[in-house]
Amino acid sequence: MIKFSTCYIALLLSSVAFAAPASSSITAHSSAVVASFAAVSATKSTVGSASVVPSSTGSAASSTATVPYISLNPNYPLWDSSDTSEPQAERGSLGATVIGPTDDATVKQNPDLLAPPTTDGGSVPNAKWPMSLSHNRLQTGGWARQQNTDVIPFAANMAGVDMRLESGAIRELHWHKTAEWAYVLKGTTQVTTVDPMGQNYVANVGPGDLWYFPPGVPHSLQATNEDPDGTEFLLVFDSGDFSEDDTFLLTDWMAHTPAEVLAKNFQTPISTFAEVPAKELYIFPGQNPLPPSAAPISPAGTATTPYTYNFSSVAPTQVNGGTYKIIDSTTFAISKTIAASEITLEPGAIRELHWHPTQDEWNFFINGTGRVTIFASSGNARTFDYQAGDVGYIPATMGHYVENTGNTTLHFLEVFNTAQYADISLSNWLALVPPALVEAHLGFSPEFISTLPKTKQVLVGPSNSTSST
Numbered sequence: 001m002i003k004f005s006t007c008y009i010a011l012l013l014s015s016v017a018f019a020a021p022a023s024s025s026i027t028a029h030s031s032a033v034v035a036s037f038a039a040v041s042a043t044k045s046t047v048g049s050a051s052v053v054p055s056s057t058g059s060a061a062s063s064t065a066t067v068p069y070i071s072l073n074p075n076y077p078l079w080d081s082s083d084t085s086e087p088q089a090e091r092g093s094l095g096a097t098v099i100g101p102t103d104d105a106t107v108k109q110n111p112d113l114l115a116p117p118t119t120d121g122g123s124v125p126n127a128k129w130p131m132s133l134s135h136n137r138l139q140t141g142g143w144a145r146q147q148n149t150d151v152i153p154f155a156a157n158m159a160g161v162d163m164r165l166e167s168g169a170i171r172e173l174h175w176h177k178t179a180e181w182a183y184v185l186k187g188t189t190q191v192t193t194v195d196p197m198g199q200n201y202v203a204n205v206g207p208g209d210l211w212y213f214p215p216g217v218p219h220s221l222q223a224t225n226e227d228p229d230g231t232e233f234l235l236v237f238d239s240g241d242f243s244e245d246d247t248f249l250l251t252d253w254m255a256h257t258p259a260e261v262l263a264k265n266f267q268t269p270i271s272t273f274a275e276v277p278a279k280e281l282y283i284f285p286g287q288n289p290l291p292p293s294a295a296p297i298s299p300a301g302t303a304t305t306p307y308t309y310n311f312s313s314v315a316p317t318q319v320n321g322g323t324y325k326i327i328d329s330t331t332f333a334i335s336k337t338i339a340a341s342e343i344t345l346e347p348g349a350i351r352e353l354h355w356h357p358t359q360d361e362w363n364f365f366i367n368g369t370g371r372v373t374i375f376a377s378s379g380n381a382r383t384f385d386y387q388a389g390d391v392g393y394i395p396a397t398m399g400h401y402v403e404n405t406g407n408t409t410l411h412f413l414e415v416f417n418t419a420q421y422a423d424i425s426l427s428n429w430l431a432l433v434p435p436a437l438v439e440a441h442l443g444f445s446p447e448f449i450s451t452l453p454k455t456k457q458v459l460v461g462p463s464n465s466t467s468s469t
């Protein structure tokens with residue numbers, strides 16, 4: 001007990017950013033927060049025996065820290081969007097109430113912006129964009145809204161588009177400078193393409209399935225009537241400043257070519273072009289497409305490397321805390337510049353602390369709520385909260401986690417501008433270097449170090465993270 005108090009007081013004195021939870025504010029917060037504070041007490045009461053805490057009396061190999069220890073005070077999100085209380089810009093003894101104008105709905109979705117964790121520091125640029133804030137492009141037959149560097153300026157290497165097509169509707173034949181990777185959210189989309197060899201490819205792609213078109217390769221997208229609502233899909237481009245409004249469209253080109261040139265090119269009278277639209281169509285209504293088998297037969301053959309991938313039929317890896325499945329050019333060969341991981345995280349579970357050595361990460365949150373802290377080195381760290389329909393972005397090498405902060409499964413995508421998926425796990429890293437090295441840095445006990453996972457966990461379940469009793 002003496003050992004505990006000494007240690008705990010040392011922690012109090014040494015923690016630069018310590019903010020004691022004011023008991024008066026507890027009642028104002030949700031039951032989840034109350035539970036969080038209960039967890040704090042549990043942690044405190046086990047400090048003396050918990051192997052993760054440096055002991056000031058120490059074993060021979062105890063930490064020789066030359067700086068103060070971290071604060072053990074948790075930094076839970078202080079409310080969620082279902083909270084009925086007024087969110088305040090307060091965390092423990094820090095901050096003050098909001099007495100000026102406030103946007104309640106936005107504030108409730110972003111608890112870690114109004115009352116950031118005390119572990120946040122310095123400046124990390126904005127890494128969140130709700131597609132709901134995008135200016136939508138409404139057309140007859142569907143719509144398209146996008147995220148690019150206009151709205152997340154540091155998202156340099158990927159951009160995203162959320163596109164909706166009513167049954168039969170067509171995103172017109174077009175091409176662009178960047179590659180296009182897609183994940184179908186709902187319904188079935190028929191895609192078509194013709195490659196530089198003159199080989200063609202037509203396929204129907206369903207929910208959870210993918211397509212990929214290399215830069216400059218022409219394609220079209222069309223909703224089938226398999227789902228009476230048509231289709232919605234997510235497009236990811238391998239360049240951050242891509243704009244869906246700057247693609248090369250069939251109709252736009254025709255309308256900007258002299259009619260006699262068109263006639264000469266197609267070896268036909270000018271009258272053939274009487275019904276060519278004078279303006280781009282972009283998205284327009286159409287009939288349910290014929291099955292892919294009805295496509296023309298090319299003398300050059302069908303593309304041997306498929307442009308689509310049946311990702312939905314790949315069984316995910318099931319681990320404590322959820323599921324994941326990774327897709328990159330090692331299995332989806334054509335997808336040379338985009339790799340991805342599809343993750344489901346159970347309530348309380350976490351996508352473990354990790355980073356990607358050379359690739360930026362573009363996220364799309366499909367369902368549930370999550371929290372990410374981006375560690376940007378040199379004391380810079382910032383925490384973001386995400387909901388379904390939000391885009392997130394994490395630059396290469398920056399440490400992060402994704403935590404399910406809700407009561408339902410968090411379903412999201414990690415997308416990378418690369419041929420091959422790669423990550424480095426913090427706990428796996430520490431498990432595989434000499435234990436004395438870890439002990440010297442972090443003061444962990446040899447017993448605790450021996451429990452570190454020698455194989456990567458990827459996801460860690462709630463039972464792992466709350467087992468501090």
Ligand SMILES: *[C@@H]1O[C@H](CO)[C@@H](O)[C@H](O)[C@H]1NC(C)=O
Nearest residue numbers: 203204205206308309310313
């Ligand atoms: C994907 O798999 C489903 C069933 O497993 C199949 O019906 C469908 O044709 C496949 N799609 C593609 C594009 O291969």
Ligand SMILES: *[C@@H]1O[C@H](CO)[C@@H](O)[C@H](O)[C@H]1NC(C)=O
Nearest residue numbers: 366367368388407408409411
């Ligand atoms: C999101 O999850 C909820 C609850 O788990 C479920 O009812 C709903 O259908 C899901 N929505 C989508 C778009 O997947």
Ligand SMILES: *[C@@H]1O[C@H](CO)[C@@H](O)[C@H](O)[C@H]1NC(C)=O
Nearest residue numbers: 030031080081082083406407
């Ligand atoms: C999560 O569950 C708790 C307890 O059942 C409830 O009070 C809270 O409103 C729920 N939160 C959300 C976001 O649904």
Ligand SMILES: *[C@@H]1O[C@H](CO)[C@@H](O)[C@H](O)[C@H]1NC(C)=O
Nearest residue numbers: 320451452453460461463464
């Ligand atoms: C987490 O839990 C799983 C299953 O209970 C177990 O296999 C794994 O070793 C645990 N990881 C840690 C770090 O305790």
